[in-house]
Amino acid sequence: MVDTIPAALHAAAERFGSRPAYVEGDRVLSFARLCDEVGRVARGYAARGVAPGDRVCVWAPNSVDWVIAALAVSTAGGTLVPINTRYTAPEARDIIERVDAALVVVAGGFLGRDFAAELAADGSTRRILDVAELAALDGPPIDVAVSPDDVADILFTSGTTGRPKGVLSAHRQTVGVARVWAELGGVTDRDRYLVVNPFFHSFGYKVGILTGLLTGATLYPVATFDVAATLTLIERERITVLPGAPTIYQSLLTAPERAGHDLSSLRLAVTGAAVVPVVLIERMRDELRIDTVVTAFGMTEAVVATMCRDGDSAETVATTCGRAVPGMEATIAGPDENGAGELLLRGEYVMLGYLDDPAATAEAIDADGWLHTGDVGTLDDAGNLRITDRLKDMYICGGFNVYPAEVEQVLARLDGVADVAVVGASDERMGEVGRAFVVPAGDIAAEDVIAFARERLANFKVPRYVDFVDALPRNPSGKLLKNELRSS
Template sequence: MTHTIPAALGDAADRFGDHPAYVQDGEVVSFLELLRRVRRAARAYVALGLQPGDRVCVWAPNSIGWVVAALATSYAGGTLVPVNSRYTGHEVADVVDRTGARIVVVADGFLGRTQVDDLRAASDLSSVLAVIDLVDLPDLDLGSVTTADVDRLAESVSPDDPADILFTSGTTGRSKGAVSAHRQTVGVARAWGELGGVTGQDRYLVINPFFHSFGYKVGIVTGLLTGATLYPVATFDLDETMQLIETERISVLPGAPTIFTSLLNAPGRADRDLSSLRLAVTGAAVVPVVLIERMRDELAIDQVVTAFGMTEAVVVTMCREGDSAETVATTCGRAVPGMETRIGPDGELLVRGDYVMLGYFDDPEATAEAIDADGWLHTGDVGVLDDDGNLSITDRLKDMYISGGFNVYPAEVEQTLARMEGVADVAVVGVPDERMGEVGKAYVVGTARPDDVIAYAKERLANFKVPRHVEVVDALPRNLSGKVLKTQLRGD
């Protein structure tokens, strides 16, 4: 069984050969061709001076080139550092400098920006050997480095070597880099693929960003292990997505809840044939129950499952095929093989097992704070486990607020309001109140009027849970993983 990314790539080329690995904008790349491109890029990295263990940052949207740049890093024995494609030059420079990255691969001009200039303006990039525009990667000078040279490097990679450093979304302060070993990245991708029943017959639409574990680990790496054909999406466009599903007969679609909400509410959906979808996997701290019901009923997806994961542990729990509709709609499933869960004394979810990160990059204090002496990762999420071990996330510890002495979990209020007609999206935060300490404020997207929202909540919730303020907004602020940025709503 393969336990490193280079081994998974080589094995995929042997097993799946000319079967399409990637399809994007009319370009089809087989598993054999993918290996050829990765080997060439790895030779270029080594020719530039990359050494085993060196970091490579990839700052670009989803593309076949991104996959090549990333896999070449592993093939040359390096450590991949994916960077959020929407980051500014200053934010990327911070990651480059903190990780001492030797190579930075950039999609210069993405979204009409000047990434390379912005990066150079933000830092002297003292650790960097080269900044490479992604379009130039196939044509870089190879020097005297041979394919045999990089094959030897690929074979020397150990399952315990660091494979990647994924930075957290930074919604609670400065982002931290979660380090995973090859055995962890490959292992979690395998577990996810097996639980989803992913095979070489699947056509897998990857809307999730490759810089995120949902796109990279259970996208790119799961594709290598299963032979599924991946369709990368650089920027989410609703009509284009529906067209892709219809024309390419997409069968697997993981994504944040907002993706499925958009599909369900799309004006042209009735004219599209989306019947090829067989597996949809969604997850976030909280998924509206009504969304799962609509995905099954209105999109007619055979297998809708929810899962829970985080940068520090990728996939922790997942529903299984055959789970009841209620289990899928109200829980995130139970621990995946190799992981265990328990609830701490303050209601916090603790997780332990094979896929918990090695630690935060160059930050032993933060690592010790996150992972206790017994190996339990403290997630910061409040949750409950039922008798079968199915996890329900009730909220983030930091999002809970106390109103009149009572704990209020905004997620419960949001689940209630999400069922109201005229509410397309909703987020609730605690705001200061002279008398109650804090009260709820609901930010609502849709046509519902504030007074009606409050009246609806009063009928269904205890008084202390009812939001005292309602503001109708055009959209909720979210990061690219789909999480609502409640720090912005609260003005933290």
């Protein structure tokens, strides 16, 4: 069983040979050719001074070139550091400097930006390589031994609550978690996998790129999500696998042109977030007609921790994140009378630690190896996880704890509500009260929202204020930025 990224790449080339590994527009790359291209670029990296253990940043949108650039880092014995494409140059430079990058691979022209020029203007002195130069790279043969325990990648947290932290994972962890995800999802070499999730995120990189290598599935990378283009691609290429954040499916469901496209090829959708609206899962099954809709729970520090299984009941899929995946454990710390408490995780796929931050690592992972997630949840008798909220999102109204996710689940069922988020707002008498931010999908008033909540929730849970917005602030991986709502 392969347990390093270079081994997974070479095994894929041997097993799947001329079968298509990637399709991007008119560009089709077989598994064998992918292996050759990666080897050539790895030699080119080494010729430019990248040594085993060096860190190489990739700051570019999803593309075949991103895949080649990233896999070549591992093949050269380096550590991959993906950078969020939405970052500004100062944010990117902060990461580049913190990891002491030996090389930075960038893309020019993405969304009208020139990353290389931006870094230069910001004062970065690191060596820059544009992805367009990859085609000309090569060098003398290299012989690099990569161990399963070597650090494969450093992925930075989203930074929604503070400065992003670098999460270190070993090769055995990155490969192992991709294998588990693929096995539970039943992904095979017959699948055509549309990768909307950004490669800089574990959802696109680990359970995207690595899953493709391990299973032989053909990947279709998408640089930016466009609803119309996605609908066309699904129909034309007969896409079978479409994982994504909840917003991806919400966009497809509300697209006016959806009825004009044949989406019957879709067989597997995997989604996850701190909380996924139950009504969204129901609509994905009933309206998009996706055979298998699976929810899962993960985070940068653990990637995939729990996941539903094929054959789980519709209720289990719609209301839980499934059970701990093989190699992982889940427990609830300090459960209240309803069984709710902080979710703790332990197992093979929990990070090695945070980059250059032993204090934060010790705070996150206790002496018994449990990762403290900061998420509030419950576990049923079968071990299925139900996330109820983030600890930091809870607010206290009149002495009662309010978990916004519960309120959001209720309001998501109101006709005319396309998306909703609830935060606590200061109140002189009650301490805090609910403030709902609603993305309308029709003619709806604040009074309708409040009345709907009053019929279904205890009074202290009913939002006091309702704000209508065009969209909720989210990061590229779909995580809701509630700190921006609180400060608005």
